[in-house]
Amino acid sequence: MIELKSAEEIDRMAVAGQFxxxxxTELREVAAVGVNLMDLEHHARRRIKERGAESCYWDYxxxxxxxPFRNVLCLSVNDAVLxxxxxxxxxxxxxxxxxxxxxxxxxxxxxxxxxxxIGTPTPDDLKLIEATEVALEAGIDAARPGNQLGDISAxxxxxxxxxxxxxxxEFGGHGIGRTMHEAPHVPNDGRAGRGMKxxxxxxxxxxxxxxxxxxxxxxxxxxxxxRSADGSRTAHSEHTVAITDAGPRVLxxxxxxxxxxxxxxxxxxxxx
Ligand code: MG
Ligand code: MG
Numbered sequence: 001m002i003e004l005k006s007a008e009e010i011d012r013m014a015v016a017g018q019f020x021x022x023x024x025t026e027l028r029e030v031a032a033v034g035v036n037l038m039d040l041e042h043h044a045r046r047r048i049k050e051r052g053a054e055s056c057y058w059d060y061x062x063x064x065x066x067x068p069f070r071n072v073l074c075l076s077v078n079d080a081v082l083x084x085x086x087x088x089x090x091x092x093x094x095x096x097x098x099x100x101x102x103x104x105x106x107x108x109x110x111x112x113x114x115x116x117x118i119g120t121p122t123p124d125d126l127k128l129i130e131a132t133e134v135a136l137e138a139g140i141d142a143a144r145p146g147n148q149l150g151d152i153s154a155x156x157x158x159x160x161x162x163x164x165x166x167x168x169x170e171f172g173g174h175g176i177g178r179t180m181h182e183a184p185h186v187p188n189d190g191r192a193g194r195g196m197k198x199x200x201x202x203x204x205x206x207x208x209x210x211x212x213x214x215x216x217x218x219x220x221x222x223x224x225x226x227r228s229a230d231g232s233r234t235a236h237s238e239h240t241v242a243i244t245d246a247g248p249r250v251l252x253x254x255x256x257x258x259x260x261x262x263x264x265x266x267x268x269x270x271x272x
Contacts, residue, residue, distance in 0.1 A: 002175060002183050004201030009108065010242045010249065013177065013203060016053070016103055017110035017240050017251030023047050024099060024114055025254045027073075033093050033119045037075045040099070041086040044072045048103055056102035056109055056180040066223030074100040074113075081209050081217070081234035082171055082226040093119035096129070098209075098236040102180045109180050111205040112252035113238035125233055127163065128212055132237040135159035135188075135208035139173075143206065143241050143248040147198045153190025156208045160189070166215035171226070173206045176240055200245050207238035 005013065026047070027040055048055055055072035065083070076084030076098040077091075084098070091097065100113035115129045138155035153172075160167045173186030184196060188208050211217075216229035228234050242249040 002196075002202065003177060004199060005177055005203050005242070006201065007244075009177070010201070010203065010244070010251070012106060012108040013110055013240065013242065014249075014251045016105040016108050017112070017253070019051055019053055019105060020101060020103055020110045020112045020240075021252045021254040024101065024112055024252075025256070027099050028114060028116050031091060031097055031099070031116060031118060033091055035091050037077075037086045037089045037091070040075060041071055041073050044101065048072055051105070053103040053105045056104055056111070060180075064219070064223060069224065072101065072103075074098075076100070076225065076234070076236070078233055079211075079227045079231045080220075080225050081211065081228060081236055083224045085220075085222050085224045091118045094122065094125075095119070096125050096233050096235065098234070100236065100238065107178060109176055109178065110240040110252050111176055111180055111207075111238060112240060113207060113236050115235035115237060124212065125235075128165070128210060128233060129235040129237070131159060131163035131165055132208045132210055132235045134163075135210075136206060136237040136239060139206040139208065140239065140241050140248045140250060143198060143204065143243050145198055145200050145243060145245060148193055149184060149186065149195030149198065150190040151192050151198075152204075152206060153187045153195070154192035156206070157189030160208070160210055163210075165210040165212070167210070168215045168217055170217065171209070173204055173238070175203065176205045177203050198243050200243055202243045203240065203251070204243075205238055205240050207236065209234065209236035
């Protein structure tokens with residue numbers, strides 16, 4: 001069942017979203033050459049506790065994964081793209097790190113992710129991240145009343161193809177609200193003009209992720225970490241978005257980006 005949220009409920013999701021946006025921005029700044037993934041994880045645990053928020057990841061037990069997840073972040077490095085298990089690893093120059101997190105505050109949830117280069121970027125990695133951010137912007141732009149779910153998916157898939165990447169159909173975006181994963185599934189590719197009508201009050205997490213040279217994935221033995229099947233690098237960008245009469249409302253905007261969905265200005269700053 002799909003629950004449409006009232007304007008007041010969307011405002012409450014935005015409270016969680018603002019915190020997620022702030023914390024992701026902090027984590028992006030903390031992440032640097034030599035920083036251990038567990039330092040990022042502990043930074044996030046401390047901030048979530050201080051805020052009185054609840055991690056949606058802690059104790060999460062989906063059908064895949066080996067037992068409950070006991071971390072508040074997914075940290076995916078280089079060929080790892082989704083559900084990366086935080087572990088003792090010191091970030092190296094040129095690593096491509098994806099950070100994904102979801103928390104609830106007073107019963108309402110927000111979910112967001114970004115990818116960032118640690119230290120010195122390569123043009124290929126910047127292009128890959130940019131593609132996920134442009135796809136996210138295109139998906140968000142399609143999230144308007146009167147459009148259909150397939151319009152979001154087609155917008156994302158179209159950007160992927162324009163950049164020369166293939167889209168994996170196994171994991172995509174999702175409805176979100178009282179819990180992290182609600183109906184509907186929001187595929188990262190599809191046909192425009194198909195699927196359910198988008199109505200005001202629908203809240204979704206839109207999350208394009210691409211691998212540089214494949215659309216196939218493989219799982220680590222931990223049952224969580226998902227990697228590109230061919231070892232090529234990967235990137236992931238996600239925002240929680242409400243469909244409103246006034247158009248799409250990004251609930252997980254990051255400080256310094258206004259309502260801009262992407263973080264490309266952050267990338268540009270990192271390069272200069
Ligand atoms: Mg997420
Ligand atoms: Mg998500």
